[in-house]
Amino acid sequence: MKTFLPSKFMVERDPNRCIQCQVCVNQCSFDVHHYDAVDDEVRSREENCVGCHRCVIFCPTHALNIRKNPLDYRENYNWRPEVIEDIIKQAESGGVLLTGMGNDKGYRIYWDHLVLNASQVTNPSIDPLREPMELTTFIGRKPDRLELEKGSLRLKTKLAPQVRLEVPVMFSAMSYGAVSLNVQESLARAATEAGTLWNTGEGGLHRSLYKYSKNTIVQVASGRFGVHPQYLDAAAIVEIKIGQGAKPGIGGHLPGEKVSADVALTRMIPKGTDALSPAPQHDIYSIEDLAQLIYAIKEATNYTKPVSVKIAAVHNSAAIASGMVRAGADMIVLDGLRGSTGAAPKVIRDNVGIPIELALAAVDTRLRQEGIRNQASLVIAGGIRNSGDVAKAIALGADAVYIGTAALMALGCTCCQQCHTGKCAWGICTSDPFLTKRINPDIGARRLVNLLRAWSHELKEILGGMGINAIESLRGNRLALRGVGLTDTELEILGIRMAGG
Amino acid sequence: MKQASETKPVRELIIKIETAGLSTRELNNRLREAVTNGVSKIELHNVYGQRYIGTDLNKPVEIEVFGTPGNDLGVFMDGPRIIVRGNAQDGCGNTMNEGEIIVHGHAGDVTGLSARGGKIFVRDSVGYRAGIHMKEYGEKRPVLVIGGSAQDFLGEYMAGGVLIILGLNLGESDMHHITRYIGTGMHGGVIYLRGKITPHQLGKEVGVAELGDTDQATVEKYVGEFASHFGWDAGKILEQRFIKLFPLHLRPYGRLYAY
Numbered sequence: 112m113k114t115f116l117p118s119k120f121m122v123e124r125d126p127n128r129c130i131q132c133q134v135c136v137n138q139c140s141f142d143v144h145h146y147d148a149v150d151d152e153v154r155s156r157e158e159n160c161v162g163c164h165r166c167v168i169f170c171p172t173h174a175l176n177i178r179k180n181p182l183d184y185r186e187n188y189n190w191r192p193e194v195i196e197d198i199i200k201q202a203e204s205g206g207v208l209l210t211g212m213g214n215d216k217g218y219r220i221y222w223d224h225l226v227l228n229a230s231q232v233t234n235p236s237i238d239p240l241r242e243p244m245e246l247t248t249f250i251g252r253k254p255d256r257l258e259l260e261k262g263s264l265r266l267k268t269k270l271a272p273q274v275r276l277e278v279p280v281m282f283s284a285m286s287y288g289a290v291s292l293n294v295q296e297s298l299a300r301a302a303t304e305a306g307t308l309w310n311t312g313e314g315g316l317h318r319s320l321y322k323y324s325k326n327t328i329v330q331v332a333s334g335r336f337g338v339h340p341q342y343l344d345a346a347a348i349v350e351i352k353i354g355q356g357a358k359p360g361i362g363g364h365l366p367g368e369k370v371s372a373d374v375a376l377t378r379m380i381p382k383g384t385d386a387l388s389p390a391p392q393h394d395i396y397s398i399e400d401l402a403q404l405i406y407a408i409k410e411a412t413n414y415t416k417p418v419s420v421k422i423a424a425v426h427n428s429a430a431i432a433s434g435m436v437r438a439g440a441d442m443i444v445l446d447g448l449r450g451s452t453g454a455a456p457k458v459i460r461d462n463v464g465i466p467i468e469l470a471l472a473a474v475d476t477r478l479r480q481e482g483i484r485n486q487a488s489l490v491i492a493g494g495i496r497n498s499g500d501v502a503k504a505i506a507l508g509a510d511a512v513y514i515g516t517a518a519l520m521a522l523g524c525t526c527c528q529q530c531h532t533g534k535c536a537w538g539i540c541t542s543d544p545f546l547t548k549r550i551n552p553d554i555g556a557r558r559l560v561n562l563l564r565a566w567s568h569e570l571k572e573i574l575g576g577m578g579i580n581a582i583e584s585l586r587g588n589r590l591a592l593r594g595v596g597l598t599d600t601e602l603e604i605l606g607i608r609m610a611g612g
Numbered sequence: 613m614k615q616a617s618e619t620k621p622v623r624e625l626i627i628k629i630e631t632a633g634l635s636t637r638e639l640n641n642r643l644r645e646a647v648t649n650g651v652s653k654i655e656l657h658n659v660y661g662q663r664y665i666g667t668d669l670n671k672p673v674e675i676e677v678f679g680t681p682g683n684d685l686g687v688f689m690d691g692p693r694i695i696v697r698g699n700a701q702d703g704c705g706n707t708m709n710e711g712e713i714i715v716h717g718h719a720g721d722v723t724g725l726s727a728r729g730g731k732i733f734v735r736d737s738v739g740y741r742a743g744i745h746m747k748e749y750g751e752k753r754p755v756l757v758i759g760g761s762a763q764d765f766l767g768e769y770m771a772g773g774v775l776i777i778l779g780l781n782l783g784e785s786d787m788h789h790i791t792r793y794i795g796t797g798m799h800g801g802v803i804y805l806r807g808k809i810t811p812h813q814l815g816k817e818v819g820v821a822e823l824g825d826t827d828q829a830t831v832e833k834y835v836g837e838f839a840s841h842f843g844w845d846a847g848k849i850l851e852q853r854f855i856k857l858f859p860l861h862l863r864p865y866g867r868l869y870a871y
Contacts, residue, residue, distance in 0.1 A: 206870030331707075335726035335745065339709045340670065340690045367863045379728055379749035380771055384800055384862040389769055393722050393744050394684075394703050403663065403683055407706070410640050410664040411688040456869075531869075 115199045120162045121178045122155040128174035129153060135166035135175060140536040140546055141529075163527040165536035197457070208458065211530025211540065213357055213451040213494055213516060216461050220449075221468035221601075222500045225507075226610060228591045230578035237580055239571035245581040246567055248279040248511055250348065251417040252441040253485040271441060272416050274347050276511060277306030278567045279582060280501060282559075283492050283515030284330050284352065284421070286312025288365050288374040288386065289453035289530070290519075291547035292319070294539050297522060297555025299323035304556065305563040308347055310513070313388060314365075315377040316342055328419065331408065333362060334388035336378035340411065348442065349408050350419035351401070353392070356450020356493040359423030359464045363388040363454070369533050369542045398431075402438035409439070417441035417488075424448065424470030424493070425463075429477035435487070436478060442488040444513065445470050449494030451516045453540055454531035467493040468507065472605045475508025475587060484508075484587075498569035507605065508587040521562045522555050625652045632658040636682065640664055647673050647692075656681075661701075666692050666711070683720075686713050689730065702739065705732045708754065714841050718760070727754035727773065731834075734758050735842045737781060741765040746801055748772025757838045764792045768815070770859070771800040776834055778849060779807035787852065794818065795857055799864050803857040804831050806849070814857065817864045821856045 122143060131153050135144040143159045144166060146152075160177060167175045184192055197208055230236040237244070251273035258267040282298045289312060296319070302309040303326045310328040311320075315337015320327070324345035331338050332352035343349055354360065365374075365386035375382040395401050405418050420435045421444035422428065428445060435443050447467020452460065471491050478484035491504055492513035504512050516526065523537040530540035538549030574582065577591060585591060593610035594602050602609055627646055631639050639662045646654055647669045656665070659679035666675060666686040677685075677696045684703040686694055689711045699717035703725060711730045721739035724732050729752040737760030744765065746754050754773040760781040767775050779787055787807035795803060796815030803818075804827065814820070823831065831854055832846075839846035 200870050204870035207868055209869045335707050335728075336747075338688070338707055338726070339728060340668070340688055343688065364865050364868075367866065375749065379752065380747050381749065381800060381862075384771065385865060387745075387769060387771070387797065387799060387865070389745065389797075393741055393768075394706060394725055403703070406636070407664050407667065407684050407687045410637070411667045413644065413668055414637075 112203055114203055116158070116196055116203075117182050118157040118160065118180050120157060120160040121180050122157050122160055122166075123176040123178060124153070124155065125174045125176075128172040130172055130174075132171060134169050134171060138165045138169045138536060140165075140534040140541075140543070161527045161529045162525075163529065163536050164525050207456050209454055209531040210457040210460055210528055211452060211454055211532075212526050212528045213449045214460055214464075215528070218448060218466060220494070221466055221597075221605065222496075222503050224594055224596050224601075225468070225503045225592050225605075225607070226595055227499070227502060227506070227573060227577070228593070229576040234578045236578050237575040239568070239575040242575070243580065244571040244574060245583070246278050246570060248276040248582060249273040250276060250442050250488045250490075250510065252487060255485065272414070274308070274417060275306070276308065278563055278570075279505060279509075279511035280495075280563060280566060281307050281328070281490070281511055281513050282309040282518050283451075283513040284310035284312040284328070284350070285453070285515060285519075286314030286330075286336075286365075287317055287377050288314040288369050288542065290540055291538060291542060291550060292317055292373070293547050293550040293552050293555065294519075294522060295320060296552040297550060297559060298518065299327065300552060300556035301559030301563070302326040304560050307563065310350065313352055313363075314374065314386075315379065316345060317373070317377045321345055330421075331404075332388055333390070333392040334378075334386060336380065336386060336388075339379075343408060343412050346416060348417045348419050349412065350421055350442075350444070351392075351404055351408070351440075352421045353395070353401075354421065354423035354425075354446065355452060355455075356423045356446030356448060356464055356467070357452030358455040358459045359425050360390060361455065361459050362390040366533070371542050374542060398434035398438050401435065401440075405439040419444055419490075421446060421492075423450070423463075424465050424467055426465060428465070428470045429473040432474040433477055433481055433483070436483050440487050442490060442510075443474075444490045444492060445474060446513075447471075447491065447493030450492055451494075452530070467491050468504075469601075469604050471504060471507050471509055472589075476606055479587075498566040498573070501566065502570055502573045502585065503592060505582060505585050506588050506591045508589070510586065517562070518559060521558045522550060625650070626655070627651050627653075628655040628657060630658060631656050631662060631679070632660065634662065636662045636664060640667065643669060643675070647671050659698075666694050666713075686711065689713075699736075700734070704734075705730065705756075708732070710752075716842065721763070723758075724754065724756040724773075724775075727756070728752055729754050731755040731837070732757070733838050733841050734760075736760040738762045738766075741768050743767045743770060743773070743775040743803075745769040745771060746773035746775065748801065755834055757834050759838065759842065759844075761789055762791045765794075765796060766791050767795045767798060767801070767803050767857070768793065769797040769799075770795060770803070773801045774830060774834065775801065775803045776831060776838075777803070777805050777807075778835070778838070779805075780844075780849070782807055784852075789813065795859070797864060798857075798859040799862055800859055802827070802830075804854050805857060806852050806854045809855075817860055819858050819860045821858060823854055823856050827854075827856050 252271035298309040313332035329346035419442035420440040448464040488510040535541040661682040663682035687706040693712040700719040702720035718736040723742040740763040795818035
């Protein structure tokens with residue numbers, strides 16, 4: 112069938128600079144560049160270009176540039192190019208549209224309408240370069256009250272298991288199979304070096320990564336892939352995955368092509384079969400059932416580690432979160448509308464769920480009202496872009512954040528949204544050995560540690576500017592925030608005041 | 613808590629635990645302690661709904677349960693053998709890794725959910741979604757044998773392992789199962805069904821075949837074990853015709869998407 116889809120991008124090759132070296136041919140995993148031996152010339156099939164920039168960055172003579180195809184349709188606010196092209200794709204394939212990464216639609220990004228406070232005159236700001244500044248965060252259930260022994264002042268209250276983070280930024284769940292082992296090793300090593308945690312996702316824990324287990328969150332999801340006693344024992348935290356921001360209510364299908372021998376071994380399923388994660392966990396149909404699985408994991412690990420529950424942020428998250436805490440979760444994770452994925456139906460990714468800022472504020476408020484906020488750490492995920500977002504999230508009530516996309520961008524991701532194809536030219540979201548070797552865990556870990564180091568410094572600057580010296584003092588301190596360009600309802604849900612007021 | 617003071621290092625190889633009044637956590641602690649002390653057989657008496665029995669015990673031990681164990685019996689279990697003198701509830705053998713559960717009675721919903729290894733024998737019938745998403749890898753191949761019949765969605769999403777359903781409660785004249793949506797989403801493993809079904813009872817991903825020699829050997833092996841556990845005559849069970857249900861595709865949803 113002749114396709115009616117126009118090219119998304121144009122490849123510009125400067126003939127004066129191109130030396131026909133074919134680096135672009137080798138680097139492109141989407142078959143854009145090809146070498147014509149007869150003419151001794153490298154040419155492009157522009158229709159295949161996804162705009163990932165791999166060729167541009169690796170072209171030794173800077174001969175390449177990728178430009179958006181300026182082809183215009185007649186202007187129509189309703190029938191925009193994306194809408195037209197989605198229909199064409201479906202008319203030509205009859206399939207559910209798949210996509211990768213997070214929601215790219217223009218929903219309001221509330222972080223950009225929140226501003227932080229700083230000290231002026233009435234209280235002194237602090238210079239973090241010369242004064243101690245604390246980002247240490249403990250994840251786990253906190254007691255309702257503390258009792259001390261008379262005299263010795265030793266702690267009498269028995270604390271629930273706590274996990275220490277040196278920086279309140281953890282790496283989101285990305286499973287082996289969705290991302291490559293080199294990516295997971297980069298994340299694991301960076302987490303270990305930076306004193307934070309990475310998350311296995313639901314694809315099991317590869318045997319080579321057990322040595323990083325102190326900094327590992329292992330996931331138990333609906334597919335139960337690679338879940339066995341050693342896996343649970345190894346982890347710092349066990350996370351029950353109910354939902355994901357990119358696809359609330361939807362299961363996952365890791366296509367058989369991605370289930371290589373090693374992925375099969377780690378997930379403990381036959382090579383080449385689809386790894387199907389059912390939409391629900393079939394032993395969880397209620398809060399009571401969730402409690403049952405939480406305590407199954409606690410029993411299986413003899414109450415030695417926190418158990419986390421992750422949900423997608425949806426309309427009634429606050430009530431659900433209350434149930435999760437009461438069911439025994441020591442950490443609850445909210446993954447918002449902009450949360451990312453290795454593959455999701457586009458219609459779900461772009462239309463289901465609520466912005467994380469609103470979910471966070473609603474959940475924190477609700478847990479405080481019920482007097483149970485201390486019983487679980489609150490972690491958010493889904494579109495955290497920089498240390499400013501982290502600071503605002505913590506002020507809104509989060510204990511820590513997960514970053515996924517930002518971490519992958521540190522490794523080279525340019526958000527071309529082709530994760531679902533398994534052809535990632537940056538070697539991140541693929542299991543093709545020719546591509547996965549593009550991530551060197553030595554360099555990958557370095558880039559990730561650098562990112563966390565930079566964000567840590569910036570967080571300290573933000574805290575210092577406010578005249579506080581510990582992230583604890585910012586946590587849930589919504590007076591540190593003001594809103595700009597928000598309606599009364601938005602301000603009310605966020606629990607903050609309008610700037611100037 | 614009242615039992616705590618009585619707990620002391622146990623030397624006997626076989627012990628009895630009176631579980632009336634013990635919470636789930638207390639009971640499992642007692643089991644952990646006993647197994648750590650090298651006990652090889654434990655009898656649990658008057659069990660009344662305590663959950664997760666058999667989890668976090670990584671040594672071979674036989675646990676005989678008298679009464680009614682609670683949900684998630686043998687969850688994440690890794691080696692023990694549990695004999696239930698009564699009915700098991702929901703989630704029996706949930707995500708089990710290795711070991712054996714023998715139920716002298718019925719078992720509830722999602723029996724054998726996501727089991728990765730080990731064997732489960734249920735003398736009577738099971739609830740909904742039994743054997744859902746069982747999987748296998750290499751030599752790890754879970755086995756679920758059901759003596760009676762099952763509610764709907766038997767072997768849903770099945771990705772591996774062996775599921776045998778004998779229909780011994782159906783009466784030898786008709787032998788017609790009523791289970792619907794058998795093997796919906798199945799993409800691995802095999803179901804051997806003794807008795808009759810009509811095609812509309814099967815998930816659309818399921819194929820039907822006669823037993824080959826390997827199939828016959830598998831069925832004979834596990835029916836033999838079933839019969840010896842529950843005092844049946846294996847030969848008599850095997851006289852009836854079995855059919856084999858298998859996944860038509862390893863990738864049932866491969867053609868669902870546009871890229």
